[in-house]
Amino acid sequence: MKVAVQGCCHGKLDEIYEQIKSFEEKKDIKVDLLLIGGDFQAIRNHHDLQCMAVPDKYKALGGFHRYYEGEKIAPVLTIVIGGNHEASNYMWELYYGGWLAPNIYYLGAAGCVRFNGLRIAGSSGICNKAHYHLGHFERIPYDRSSIRSIYHTRAYDILKLSLLSTSSLPIDIFMSHDWPNTIEQHGDIERLLKQKPWFKKDPDKGELGSPPLMKLLMSLKPKRWFSAHMHVKFRAVVRHEHDSTDNKQQQESHTQQKNGSSSEPTKESESSETHFLALDKCGEHRLSLEILGIEPAIASSHHDGLSYDTEWLAISRALHPNLSLLSTATRLPTPAVLSSKLKKEMKWVVENIGTHKRISDVQQFCRTAPGEGRSENAAWNGQPLWYTNPQTEAFCEMLKIENKVNPPPTEESVLGTPLRKQI
Ligand code: 5GP
Numbered sequence: 001m002k003v004a005v006q007g008c009c010h011g012k013l014d015e016i017y018e019q020i021k022s023f024e025e026k027k028d029i030k031v032d033l034l035l036i037g038g039d040f041q042a043i044r045n046h047h048d049l050q051c052m053a054v055p056d057k058y059k060a061l062g063g064f065h066r067y068y069e070g071e072k073i074a075p076v077l078t079i080v081i082g083g084n085h086e087a088s089n090y091m092w093e094l095y096y097g098g099w100l101a102p103n104i105y106y107l108g109a110a111g112c113v114r115f116n117g118l119r120i121a122g123s124s125g126i127c128n129k130a131h132y133h134l135g136h137f138e139r140i141p142y143d144r145s146s147i148r149s150i151y152h153t154r155a156y157d158i159l160k161l162s163l164l165s166t167s168s169l170p171i172d173i174f175m176s177h178d179w180p181n182t183i184e185q186h187g188d189i190e191r192l193l194k195q196k197p198w199f200k201k202d203p204d205k206g207e208l209g210s211p212p213l214m215k216l217l218m219s220l221k222p223k224r225w226f227s228a229h230m231h232v233k234f235r236a237v238v239r240h241e242h243d244s245t246d247n248k249q250q251q252e253s254h255t256q257q258k259n260g261s262s263s264e265p266t267k268e269s270e271s272s273e274t275h276f277l278a279l280d281k282c283g284e285h286r287l288s289l290e291i292l293g294i295e296p297a298i299a300s301s302h303h304d305g306l307s308y309d310t311e312w313l314a315i316s317r318a319l320h321p322n323l324s325l326l327s328t329a330t331r332l333p334t335p336a337v338l339s340s341k342l343k344k345e346m347k348w349v350v351e352n353i354g355t356h357k358r359i360s361d362v363q364q365f366c367r368t369a370p371g372e373g374r375s376e377n378a379a380w381n382g383q384p385l386w387y388t389n390p391q392t393e394a395f396c397e398m399l400k401i402e403n404k405v406n407p408p409p410t411e412e413s414v415l416g417t418p419l420r421k422q423i
């Protein structure tokens, strides 16, 4: 499979698709999938711009709204995670993941999906210790503080990712905007510091990148890890020491119930390295896009196209009661409690949803906010209303969980909070 990987996007979708097209023509191949590492800027209209944390001079609409409005169609399936410059209101609408535009799928604050058998997981945002343990409390209209904290990664979402068991079904690709902390020590750091001399004080103090992401890298041991954010290309290889206790808990509970894959555990030796690749932002250099041949570690004839990861659905159900919408620190369940819950939820998902549910059978793209060109798009320049996103409704309905993210307003709540809006 040919997978194109891009670092930050900064609203330059046209340029990225153009690069892919010229590569395809030159090499006479077809790219199957595009991965974008955040700072995607899914700006639907000028109100969304007011929800993105950037200095005013960078508040440009970008090219995304034409894809949102249907004027253009993404020529290749595109999977996106969030960074620190986003239409954070739109990303929050699709907290569990969903179509930002036709053929452009956002993985959510955290997520894991299958594409043609590839197991792809990702974490959105960047790390800031001050907000790591808080709930998802940010609401429209955002103030100067919440417009930033909204993209800070939360322990809750990292915990969900840490519960993915990889012994019988490895993660082929992990995507994060931020780099895993200390990853620079596993590559050519001298060269990196020559290119970015002002980074020096961070590696010296061990402060470059996100510590929770490095923990995930060490426990999930994905085959490949793609990052963005630092605007520089950098490769590294992390060699994992053999440790038979890794992922043991999940191994015990889920070996029998994988996503249509063989239940034979993968040999440890096969998952002993993570190949890390960070890419530059779009537009500055011709080589910002990388095209790689990647095959799933475990082939699965059942996963054609884009489908849900069964275990991820079970994790989403198991941890749903702990999703906090408050700013107070979130209390998370102990590993022992989680382990038995996960076992139960895995059974529920297999029985009620099945093991290869296509995403497009559940979630279909639909516009909530008007696109920039729409007449109902008001001329005022404030932050927008919030929307109940039917894709979030559909995801929650599939899992039979309450949509706490953007529930349709009741008559009472409409009276109490006039900013609420249902489509
Ligand atoms: P963004 O596009 O997210 O606003 O900015 C990314 C820029 O911030 C990059 O140019 C990168 O060099 C810089 N940056 C991001 N994280 C760090 C960090 O942890 N240390 C240093 N020194 N620079 C960083």
Ligand code: MN
Residues within 6 Å of the ligand: 008, 039, 083, 084, 085, 177, 229, 230
């Ligand atoms: Mn960034």
